[in-house]
Amino acid sequence: MYFVLGPLVSREHLGGAQAWGLILTGGAIGGVLGGLVAYRVKPSRPAAAAFAAWAWGAALPLAMIRPLPLPVLMCAGAVLSLSIIFGNTLWETALQQEVRPDRLARVGSIDWPLSLCLMPAGQALAGPVSEGIGVRATLLLAAGLMLVPNLCVLVFVREVRQLRRRDAPDPALAS
Numbered sequence: 001m002y003f004v005l006g007p008l009v010s011r012e013h014l015g016g017a018q019a020w021g022l023i024l025t026g027g028a029i030g031g032v033l034g035g036l037v038a039y040r041v042k043p044s045r046p047a048a049a050a051f052a053a054w055a056w057g058a059a060l061p062l063a064m065i066r067p068l069p070l071p072v073l074m075c076a077g078a079v080l081s082l083s084i085i086f087g088n089t090l091w092e093t094a095l096q097q098e099v100r101p102d103r104l105a106r107v108g109s110i111d112w113p114l115s116l117c118l119m120p121a122g123q124a125l126a127g128p129v130s131e132g133i134g135v136r137a138t139l140l141l142a143a144g145l146m147l148v149p150n151l152c153v154l155v156f157v158r159e160v161r162q163l164r165r166r167d168a169p170d171p172a173l174a175s
Contacts, residue, residue, distance in 0.1 A: 003123060004123050004126035004127060005061075005064070005126055005130060005135055005138060005139060005142075006020055006023060006060075006064065007020050008135060009064050009067050009135065009139075010023065013067050014067065014070055014073075019070055019073075022070060022074055023060075023070070023073050023074055023076075023077045024077065025074070025077075026073070026074030026075060026076075026077035026078040026081075027060075027077035027078060027080060027081040028081065029078050029081075030077060030078030030079060030080065030081035030082040030085075031081035031082065031084070031085050033078065033082050034081060034082035034083065034084065034085030034086040034089075035085050035086075035089070037082065037086050038085060038086045038089035038090065041086075042165060043090065043165065044164060044165050045161065045162070045163060045164060045165070046090040046091075046093060046094045046163065046165050047090070047091065047094045047159075047160045047161075047163040048154060048160055048161050048163070049087075049090050050086075050087040050088070050090040050091040050094070051087070051150045051151075051153045051154050051160060052150070052154060053082075053083045053084075053086045053087035053090070054083055054084065054087040054146070054150045055083075055146065055147050055150040055151055055154075056079055056080075056082075056083040057079075057080045057083045057084060057146045057147075058142075058143035058144075058146040058147040059076040059079040059080055059083075060073070060076040060077050060079070060080040061139040061140070061142040061143040061146070062076070062139070062140075062143045063076035064076075064139050065136050065139045065140060065143075094163060095107060095108070095111070097166050098163065122142065122145070126138060126142075129141065
């Protein structure tokens with residue numbers, strides 16, 4: 001939703017396309033940083049860390065509601081991308097460690113469409129929803145949809161909280 005509404009907010013409050021380009025540049029830098037952080041940081045509970053990281057993605061739509069000054073929005077874009085890359089890396093690693101190889105493709109065929117299909121749906125709905133409830137309310141809704149489900153998983157799904165990192169492959173999964 002924020003990718004659809006971001007250019008609108010930039011045009012109306014920040015001077016136009018150049019501001020949106022700088023916000024996206026902040027996101028690109030955050031993505032690179034997210035990859036570097038994922039390479040170095042090895043949380044003891046990777047699935048929980050992934051959901052916690054994804055919740056930080058709400059930073060950009062929340063920062064766009066007012067909107068905050070351009071440098072803050074650039075940082076919020078960086079936080080969004082960093083959280084996605086870092087969280088995805090932890091999640092994919094946990095899947096590969098916890099799911100038997102003969103079932104990994106099946107799990108991935110459920111995981112990816114659920115994750116990726118919601119993004120275009122949100123983008124398609126952003127315009128009509130913002131016409132009905134306004135841009136600020138739509139950005140708040142987008143932030144809530146990024147924050148609340150991830151926090152609910154952390155609070156209510158014990159298996160996610162308890163899953164521990166493995167430094168060595170599980171021999172039982174290899175067979």
